[in-house]
Each structure stands twice: as structure tokens, then as C-alpha cells.
Amino acid sequence: MARRKDGLLTTGDMARLSQNTLRTVRFYEEEGLLQPVERTNGGHRLFPMRELRKLLLVSDLREAGFPLEEIRDMLEAKGRAHSGAAASTEVMERLGHKVDVMNARISLLKRLTVELEAAKKHLVACTHCEDRPYFPKSCGDCSVMKGSALPEALGVLWDVDG
Numbered sequence: 121m122a123r124r125k126d127g128l129l130t131t132g133d134m135a136r137l138s139q140n141t142l143r144t145v146r147f148y149e150e151e152g153l154l155q156p157v158e159r160t161n162g163g164h165r166l167f168p169m170r171e172l173r174k175l176l177l178v179s180d181l182r183e184a185g186f187p188l189e190e191i192r193d194m195l196e197a198k199g200r201a202h203s204g205a206a207a208s209t210e211v212m213e214r215l216g217h218k219v220d221v222m223n224a225r226i227s228l229l230k231r232l233t234v235e236l237e238a239a240k241k242h243l244v245a246c247t248h249c250e251d252r253p254y255f256p257k258s259c260g261d262c263s264v265m266k267g268s269a270l271p272e273a274l275g276v277l278w279d280v281d282g
Contacts, residue, residue, distance in 0.1 A: 124166075126166075127168070127169065128157065128158070128166035128167060128168060129166065129167045129168075129169070129171070129172055130164055130165070130166060130167075131145050131146065131149075131164065131165050131167075133167075133172075134154075134167055134171070134172055134175055137172055138172065138175045138176050138179055139179075140175065140179060144179075145175065148175065148178060149165065151188065151192070152192070153174070153178055153188075153191070153192060153195065154167065154171050154174060154175060155167075155171065156171070174195070178191055178195075184218075184222060185221075185222075185225075186218065190214065190218075193214070194211050194214055194215075197210045197211050198211075232273075235271050235272065235273045236271075236273055238271035238273075238274070239271045239273045239274035239277065242264070242265075242268075242270060242271065242274050243274065243278075245264040246259075246264060249262075249264075259278050259279070259280050260278075260279075260280035260281060265278065265280045
């Protein structure tokens with residue numbers, strides 16, 4: 121990427137470096153989350169590096185499930201607070217709640233990962249199944265499904281008792 125001598129980034133640079141689309145960068149600018157510092161003679165917006173860092177954080181927070189309004193509130197907390205203590209308290213409360221939610225989601229995803237990996241391991245034995253008397257209605261009678269305790273997910277997906 122050819123860098124501008126002044127270190128500023130175009131909308132295209134912002135999109136490429138953040139792996140977003142031009143439309144997304146423009147949307148965040150329209151929403152007031154990103155502010156260009158100037159425009160070129162041709163009308164192209166130019167952003168400082170701090171706006172790229174902000175875009176990266178906003179993108180990550182959105183991917184993690186933060187609503188746009190919450191992100192905006194956190195970004196604006198410092199500017200509307202009467203003191204650093206008030207701003208940090210507000211943001212810490214918001215982040216604390218979100219961290220709790222994300223930790224619960226991480227626990228769920230870890231549990232599901234273990235469960236689904238176990239189901240995949242059992243299903244490997246079924247990849248060459250041509251046993252018409254069992255499949256699809258009587259898989260629970262097959263020795264593959266009767267041989268050991270089945271992961272709960274597999275019991276549900278294959279409609280068999282574990």
C-alpha cells in the first residue's frame with residue numbers, strides 16, 4: 121500500500137486495513153463514530169491512524185455482539201462526563217457487564233465444541249454406512265450407536281437414545 125507522506129489514511133485504506141468494506145467505513149462515519157480530519161481537493165476523506173484504531177475496536181466489538189448504540193455510548197463517555205472518575209466508572213460498568221456476558225458465551229462455546237467434536241468422532245463410523253435395515257429409521261439399533269455412551273448432541277441429531 122502506498123502511504124501518504126502526511127500519514128493520513130483514505131477511506132479505502134481504512135477499509136483495507138480493517139478488513140471492512142468502504143460502505144462500512146462510510147456508515148460509521150455517517151453515524152459519527154469516525155471523523156476524518158480533512159478532505160483532499162477531490163473530496164476524499166482523510167483519517168488519522170487513531171481513527172483506524174477506533175475502527176478496529178468498533179469492528180471487534182460489533183463482532184463480539186456489542187450493539188452500535190453501546191459502542192457509541194462508550195466512545196462518547198469521556199466527552200460527556202464531568203470528570204475522569206465519572207467517565208471511567210460508567211465505562212467500567214458497561215464493560216463489566218459485557219465481559220460477564222462474553223465469558224458466559226465462551227463457556228457455552230467451549231462446552232459445545234467438546235460436545236460437537238465428540239459427535240463427529242462417533243459419526244466417523246457412519247461415513248460408509250449403507251446398512252439399509254438400520255438407516256435412517258433404526259440407527260439406534262446399529263452396533264455403532266449401541267456400543268458406547270453417545271454424546272447428547274449426537275443422540276439428538278441422529279434421533280437415538282444414548
